[in-house]
Amino acid sequence: QKEVEQDPGPLSVPEGAIVSLNCTYSNSAFQYFMWYRQYSRKGPELLMYTYSSGNKEDGRFTAQVDKSSKYISLFIRDSQPSDSATYLCAMSAGNTGNQFYFGTGTSLTVIP
Amino acid sequence: GAGVSQSPSNKVTEKGKDVELRCDPISGHTALYWYRQSLGQGLEFLIYFQGNSAPDKSGLPSDRFSAERTGGSVSTLTIQRTQQEDSAVYLCASSLAGTGINQPQHFGDGTRLSIL
Numbered sequence A: 001q002k003e004v005e006q007d008p009g010p011l012s013v014p015e016g017a018i019v020s021l022n023c024t025y026s027n028s029a030f031q032y033f034m035w036y037r038q039y040s041r042k043g044p045e046l047l048m049y050t051y052s053s054g055n056k057e058d059g060r061f062t063a064q065v066d067k068s069s070k071y072i073s074l075f076i077r078d079s080q081p082s083d084s085a086t087y088l089c090a091m092s093a094g095n096t097g098n099q100f101y102f103g104t105g106t107s108l109t110v111i112p
Numbered sequence B: 001g002a003g004v005s006q007s008p009s010n011k012v013t014e015k016g017k018d019v020e021l022r023c024d025p026i027s028g029h030t031a032l033y034w035y036r037q038s039l040g041q042g043l044e045f046l047i048y049f050q051g052n053s054a055p056d057k058s059g060l061p062s063d064r065f066s067a068e069r070t071g072g073s074v075s076t077l078t079i080q081r082t083q084q085e086d087s088a089v090y091l092c093a094s095s096l097a098g099t100g101i102n103q104p105q106h107f108g109d110g111t112r113l114s115i116l
Helices: none
Strands: A004-006 A011-014 A019-025 A032-038 A045-051 A054-058 A061-066 A071-076 A085-092 A106-111 B005-007 B010-013 B019-024 B031-037 B043-050 B053-056 B065-069 B075-079 B088-095 B111-115
Touching: A004 A085, A011 A019, A019 A085, A019 A106, A032 A061, A045 A054, A045 A061, A071 A085, B005 B088, B010 B019, B019 B088, B019 B111, B031 B075, B043 B065, B043 B075, B075 B088
Parallel strands: A011 A106, B010 B111
Antiparallel strands: A004 A019, A019 A071, A032 A045, A032 A085, A054 A061, A061 A071, A085 A106, B005 B019, B019 B075, B031 B043, B031 B088, B043 B053, B065 B075, B088 B111
16 A cells, blocks of 8 residues: 555636545654646746644645545636646655655646 | 756666666755656555665566765666566655655656667
């Protein structure tokens, strides 16, 4: 079983839709959770960074962490064509080793 | 401010040649990571530096791969006797943290390596 599972999509939505992206994980020690956005031929760009459970909102983006279910989500409200990209989740335990575990990414297309 | 800089952005070379990839992290970032990203695959961890030392080399796929970091700043990833399966995007990331508290990583745009 992989440490982090993420549906690769592709996901296609109309402009203005609410997008839900999700990852599940198996390691209960994970406590730092990140979402990255990666445009074609670019490096991943940090979108959201959360610690432990709960919600965090930044503009049109909301990150949710449910540690009891080992499930994290990224919601994008009022999606725009510029949101079309691959979204990667990442997480770590925050102890020795500093290893980060990444999902394989979900490809999102927002259609004008 | 300046982000993580990687060079070259693209590299095409013949099988069997050696290649050297460079990463210039964000100023002041003590942690530096190398990853490999293949089409349709997730990020594959290669090596982690804290300062100039590499406490975690567990992801290096073979002894053809090596990396060093000097002056706590620039890092180079060297692949010797390249093989076609080495073709991928090599990404570098840096962060503020040492052990204990994980600060998020900031990535460069990668080096696209193609082995003919």
